[in-house]
Amino acid sequence: MKRLCIFIRAFRKTLPSTRHFCTASSFAIKNVTRSNFEPTLVELRRHVRDADFVAVDLEMTGVTSAPWRECFGFDRSDIQYLKVKDSADKFAVVQFGVCPFRWDPHKQSFIAHPHNFYIFPRQEIKGDDDSLYEFHCQTTSIDFLARYQFDFNTCIRDGISYLSRNQEEEALRRLNERYKDDLPDSLTSVREVLDMKLDRVADILFTERLKNNIAEWLDRLLREGNSGRLETENRSKASSQKMKTIFFKMHPAIDLSGFTLHQLRLIQLIVKKHFKDLVFVSVTNEASCQQHLIVYTESRSDQDLLLREVKDCIRKESEMKIKGAIGFRQVIDLLSSEKKLIVGHNSFLDVAHVYRKFIGPLPSTAKNFVAAVQKYFPFIIDTKVMLNTNSVLETLLKRSSRNTSLSKAFALLCPQIASVEKPSGSDDKYLVKVEVQVDDKRSQNWNSGAKHEAGYDAFMTGCVFAQACSYLCVDFNCHPPSSSWPHNEKLQGYVNHLYLSWINGDIIDLRSGNCKPELTSSRNWKNRCAQILYQNMVVLWGFPSKLKASEIRECFSKAFGSTSVSMIYYLDKTAVFIQFSKEELVSEFLVLKKTLERSNDPISVIHPLSKVLEGGQTCAGNYEAYKSICSSSISKVFFADQADAVGIQWKTQSLGPVPEDEMVPNKNKVLPDSPYQTENVEEVLSNGNNYRDELDSFFPAQAAQLRSR
Amino acid sequence: MWQRRLLSTNIHKASFEASAPLQNRNLKNRKWAVKQVKKSNFVEALDEIKTHIANSDFVAVSLQKTGAFSSPWQKVLPFDTADIAYFKAKYAAERFQMFQFAVCPFSVKSSKLIAYPYNFHLFPRDELKIGMPSYSFLCQSSYLTAMAREGFDFNACINDGISYLSRAQESAAKDRTGNPLLKYKEIHSPLPKSANSVADSMFVERIKSRIRNWISACQDSEKKTDANADALINSLRKIVSGSEMFGLRSSLTVDVCSDRQVQLVLESLNNFTSVVPLLVPGKEGNTQAVRVVLTTSEEDKVAFEKELQLKEEEHNKRIRGFREVIDLISTSQKPVVAHNLINEFTFLHSKFLAPLPSTINEFRTSLCSIFPYIFDVNHLMMAIGSQRKLNKLSAAISQMKRRFTGQLNVEIPETFGPSDIGGHGRSVLRICELFAKLSLTLSPDAADTAPPTLMSEANIFNPHLSSPSDLLDEDVGISTKDTRRINISDLVFLWGFGEGMSARKLKNLLSSAHEAFSGEFDVRMADTNCAVVVFWNPGFAERFLEIMNSGGMNHEPLKDLISEGVRAASYRTYQRVCEQGLWEADLADALDKALEGTVDHVEANSEQEPLHVSWNSDELINLDDL
Structure with a gap:
């Protein structure tokens, strides 16, 4: 309905102005499913080769597998990566938007080719790791997609499947393993069959009958050697329907059809046992059906030759099947091999998904991950980083309380595309023209308006990037070879800089793996900041559920002094972080907790901490314990259950030396003070309106959920 | 009378239609009419199924899940003990979700099977925005693809599927929904008189006078509505006293800060016959305020209380969603029939009752307190001497086809709505039919309801043993x-x-x-x-x-x-x-x-x-x- 309205509006607008180029400004985006994937890929190859940059966007079945897996302000950068990794491990990508942009110097306009791929992890080859074909769905995300008219039927029925590079290698390795031994009969597990015992009367009768039939057939074959006669005679037999004579690789053969698997096994047994000149073969025919044959061979060497030939054939088929199962990964391979500039909006999670789905398992640290990513995608740019770290763009966006969600940025930066009304701004000369081409339809003010559809989001991202480049005074005409884009010195500050997590404002440099807070930061809450000192923190869970943060603080203040606790953060309703004012207090607390739990004397009962320890289920650990719980692949809804499921045996972590984390240069970071205190991040977001919409692109479901609260 | 005859002819006609293809001995071609229920027609279907459950002897259930086991060894293997089978089923039930839940109330009368098959489309939508019933769930692409092949409409399921809350979730949600309603029942615990301190009695007096003023303001304004000058003064008085409207009635909100104060407020309200107190729940499940609603007369008070009750029921219905059907089956105490009991009921338990207990014995106890008799057709197959467990329903059916020589006609009464009929959830009818044949084989004489020979086969949770005594005996005849x-x-x-x-x-x-x-x-x-x-x-x-x-x-x-x-x-x-x-x-x-x-x-x-x-x-x- 919404799209229809836009269409009508657009149509009305264009009708009076006699534009000679194209009147209809809205046509459907290029939707790609498995039915039109191959021809589209051919076209796409050309578009990507010619492109200056390629914008991408993904839609997933979820973002966080548990509430406590959401990104919090007190998450160190290694934790942030673990959370991204968990998300990419668990959820499926269901839509993949790819939009190549090319600058046309004659038209002084970009040409964009938005594609919207439906993808689905359908299992196409056997023997694969089953766990790769199961995925989580976050209920709110599915609901969110449904609200934006996502077509689940198309996705599940016709979505393009894929194999990662890792899966492909593994499948080929298994294939080699299977055909490694040169035994000709290894393709059918004959020895397994020989083991079969004939003890059912029916089986014995069946084998006797078949033995006679085959013997007769062989007899006639040897006697007459004439195939034409054979067939006519054979027809008289009762079982002729099931046993047709054909030729297989120049050998006369019986085509066995209509037998059950059990019967076929019996036949195989008969052939092996009683007929030296015959050999049982199973192949896949042209119609890709399984065909079972008994083939006549003249000699032992002839038989070996035939079997080898059959084996090679089957092997080639399996290889083809594996190649055929690569599916959507061909698009990823294309983007990788062309080494184009990839543009995304807040795209770290997207990149993680691309790696996980199409390359292989994610490395365990961010540093190793970005190094691996660089090998496949040397140039990635994040429009969100550009918009938030460039002063020119920042001032442009400031007008609207600094909102850098994709749709907002698109509406503000690209009014000439986003709205049908002609923009009345004075800075018209900076506005970039983008012509959209879908198959042979073209339009200069195309706008499908289908927000949160991967193809359209990719298009918006590309437009935002082009416009941002224009404001940065990148001269589009100066780029004859499209490969020079990533090397433009005006973009150097942005290429390969991604938000590791937007909430924390940590930007990771893909080339070095270093992570630092964003430089120019106008985040209004940064003014009232508090220090996060990871080494001063203790994570506490399993305490009595009725306990409030203020009560916990009170208990600790009584036990360690009124200034001992500098902050308390809620992880979820079953766990809190307590930040002590001094590092020593961490071990002091853990030791005290242990002593209190061990002794049952009156002192421990009246001790101020007893309120927290009540119930005997309270556990505590330092920040590294939090990390190890985060790195588990299990996802329970509540943190306390998670810690339990991860198999933490201790109730109080025994203290060894706290491992220094080499990948985190900013061990202590800055965090807003008051709002985060004693509150869950989610709640903070729902109270402060400032960056609610920012969540839009990164946490669609949660953001939607927050807004509707 | 005439009507009844008409009805019975209808039944005959429908039974003829249903049984005619049966003679072809071709299960696949048989038209199975199953009523498809989504959010849009759930309310009508609920009323209908209520009567059908009440009038039937058994209820068959069958679930369509989003997955079963993540790797081969995690499915129930033949050498698994009951404990292990339970752990495996529990692990699956906690992670996967179901999109369809077929329920079929049915009766077996001599050689007739009268069935009312329903197929409910479910989606664990977070209707109340409280992260329930399910934060996330697992899918196996092979299961989804198989459903897609049968023409299942995922869009309709996600948009129009019925949500639900388990019993445990409902009681947790009641405190968190924050509806300013309906806790007026639990308030009749009188305070121990002696405990009242001076401060308490002052508080009570203040509340009393405030209420008195407010009531008189309200009543005055009713009497003198035509006097213009007074109307203004009255409305001012109302504002000053903090009066607001609750529906069409006036109400007053009294803020409280402790449970003690709640009781005191309620006590002071005892003196006023025309008011109804409501407790407004706060964020953490405590009471935030007492809302006092003024009624005009004794009849009005009764009417208002009834109104509240209805509203509460409606609200609860909305919260429970599909679980209402489970509750209906449970309250009817009718025997429930399923295929692969342990798999189906671990799902049912974890989604609609409570989180699964840690041992199979607790699970059995918990389940039997809700459903007194549960039959597993899989187990019944063994009870009639089937050589081994038939994991696939189709295998059991084809074996039964050979064994069962009697006659059985399946009837789906034609009155069972021509609308919303579809093919999904057919397997529940197959389970009904299989069960009917099995029970006729086990006890051919018993015409209807559950005969004792059958009852002894109920509630067997072990996936492989033929009867509970197997656990002790070395070897039993099977x-x-x-x-x-x-x-x-x-x-x-x-x-x-x-x-x-x-x-x-x-x-x-x-x-x-x-x-x-x-x-x-x-x-x-x-x-x-x-x-x-x-x-x-x-x-x-x-x-x-x-x-x-x-x-x-x-x-x-x-x-x-x-x-x-x-x-x-x-x-x-x-x-x-x-x-x-x-x-x-x-x-x-x-x-x-x-x-x-x-x-x-x-x-x-x-x-x-x-x-x-x-x-x-x-x-x-x-x-x-x-």
Whole structure:
């Protein structure tokens, strides 16, 4: 309905102005499913080769597998990566938007080719790791997609499947393993069959009958050697329907059809046992059906030759099947091999998904991950980083309380595309023209308006990037070879800089793996900041559920002094972080907790901490314990259950030396003070309106959920 | 009378239509009409099914899930004890979701099966925005693809599927929905008089006078509505006294800050007959305020209370969603019929009742308190002497087709709505039919309802045993030459022999390795990397394990195997794997993990009675099938 309205509006607008180029400004985006994937890929190859940059966007079945897996302000950068990794491990990508942009110097306009791929992890080859074909769905995300008219039927029925590079290698390795031994009969597990015992009367009768039939057939074959006669005679037999004579690789053969698997096994047994000149073969025919044959061979060497030939054939088929199962990964391979500039909006999670789905398992640290990513995608740019770290763009966006969600940025930066009304701004000369081409339809003010559809989001991202480049005074005409884009010195500050997590404002440099807070930061809450000192923190869970943060603080203040606790953060309703004012207090607390739990004397009962320890289920650990719980692949809804499921045996972590984390240069970071205190991040977001919409692109479901609260 | 005749002819006509293709003996072509229920027609369907459940003898259920098990060994294997089967089913039920829940109230009258099949489309939508019923769930693409092949409409399911809350979730949600309503029932606990302090009585007096003023303001304004000048003053007075409207009635909100104050406010309200107090829940489940609603008369008060009750029921209905159907089945106390009881009911329990308990006994108790009789057609197949468990419904049906010689006509009364009919959820009808045939076979004379012979087969949770007494007896009549009963202490798990091993190869390898293998033994693959060995001679398994644990002392061939990485573990280790939820993708990894975890208490609980499982040579996983 919404799209229809836009269409009508657009149509009305264009009708009076006699534009000679194209009147209809809205046509459907290029939707790609498995039915039109191959021809589209051919076209796409050309578009990507010619492109200056390629914008991408993904839609997933979820973002966080548990509430406590959401990104919090007190998450160190290694934790942030673990959370991204968990998300990419668990959820499926269901839509993949790819939009190549090319600058046309004659038209002084970009040409964009938005594609919207439906993808689905359908299992196409056997023997694969089953766990790769199961995925989580976050209920709110599915609901969110449904609200934006996502077509689940198309996705599940016709979505393009894929194999990662890792899966492909593994499948080929298994294939080699299977055909490694040169035994000709290894393709059918004959020895397994020989083991079969004939003890059912029916089986014995069946084998006797078949033995006679085959013997007769062989007899006639040897006697007459004439195939034409054979067939006519054979027809008289009762079982002729099931046993047709054909030729297989120049050998006369019986085509066995209509037998059950059990019967076929019996036949195989008969052939092996009683007929030296015959050999049982199973192949896949042209119609890709399984065909079972008994083939006549003249000699032992002839038989070996035939079997080898059959084996090679089957092997080639399996290889083809594996190649055929690569599916959507061909698009990823294309983007990788062309080494184009990839543009995304807040795209770290997207990149993680691309790696996980199409390359292989994610490395365990961010540093190793970005190094691996660089090998496949040397140039990635994040429009969100550009918009938030460039002063020119920042001032442009400031007008609207600094909102850098994709749709907002698109509406503000690209009014000439986003709205049908002609923009009345004075800075018209900076506005970039983008012509959209879908198959042979073209339009200069195309706008499908289908927000949160991967193809359209990719298009918006590309437009935002082009416009941002224009404001940065990148001269589009100066780029004859499209490969020079990533090397433009005006973009150097942005290429390969991604938000590791937007909430924390940590930007990771893909080339070095270093992570630092964003430089120019106008985040209004940064003014009232508090220090996060990871080494001063203790994570506490399993305490009595009725306990409030203020009560916990009170208990600790009584036990360690009124200034001992500098902050308390809620992880979820079953766990809190307590930040002590001094590092020593961490071990002091853990030791005290242990002593209190061990002794049952009156002192421990009246001790101020007893309120927290009540119930005997309270556990505590330092920040590294939090990390190890985060790195588990299990996802329970509540943190306390998670810690339990991860198999933490201790109730109080025994203290060894706290491992220094080499990948985190900013061990202590800055965090807003008051709002985060004693509150869950989610709640903070729902109270402060400032960056609610920012969540839009990164946490669609949660953001939607927050807004509707 | 006339109407009834018309009805009965309708039934006959429908039964004719339904049974005609039956004569073709072709199940696939038979038109199965199942009523498809979504959010949009749920309310009508709920009323309908209520009567149908009440008028039927049994209720069959069947679930369509988004997945079952993540790796081959995680499905219920033939050598699993009931405990292990439960752990596996529990693990699946906690992670996967169901999109369709078919319910079919039915009766068997002589040779007629009268059925009312419904198929409910479910989606765990977070209707109340409280992260329930399910934060996230797992899907297996093969299950979704299979559903898509049957023409299942995922868009409709996600947009128009019925949501639900379990009983446990509902009680948790009540505190969190924050509706300013309806807790007026629990307030009639009078305060101990002696406890009232001076401050309390002052508080009570203040409340009383405030209420008195407010009531008189309200009543004045009603009397003098035409006097313009007074109207203004009255409305001002109302504002000053803090009056607001609750529906069409005036109300006053009294803020409270403790449970004590709540009681005091309620006590002071006892003096006013025309007011109804409501408790407004706060964020943390406490009471935030008392809302006092003024009624005009005694009748109005009764009417208002009724109104509130209705509203509460409606609200609860909205919260419960599909669970209402489960509650209907439960309150009817009708026997429930399912295929693969343990799988279906672990799902049902975890989604609609409460989180699954940690042992099968607690699960059984909890479930039986809700559904007194549960039949597993799978188990009934064994009770009539089927050779082995038929995991697939279709296999059971085709076997029953051969065995059942009597007549059975399926009737779906035509009055059962021509609208919203579709093919999804058909399997529930197959279960009905199978059950009817089974019960007729078991007790051909008993015409209707549950005969005693049948009742003895209810509530059997063990997926492999034919009756509860099996647990004690060595061997019961059902064993055929295919199935042998074995003590679990005669089973040994073996792994670490590298890829591409088959049961046959392994058997050859082992038979020359040690004298323990000189007796009769069998090898089967539990998954690609792990084998199960059964020693038919008692005590051999123990000896073998001892040698393996000692590192193959004095047994060169075994020592070689061990140095190549082969490891062995008892059945207890396997039990521990499932108990502790070490659900690794490979059983070998899981067993390794279980061995790591518990060096100190090796087989501590040896006083447990010996358990038996059945060994079926055909049923175990064949490596070639993987």
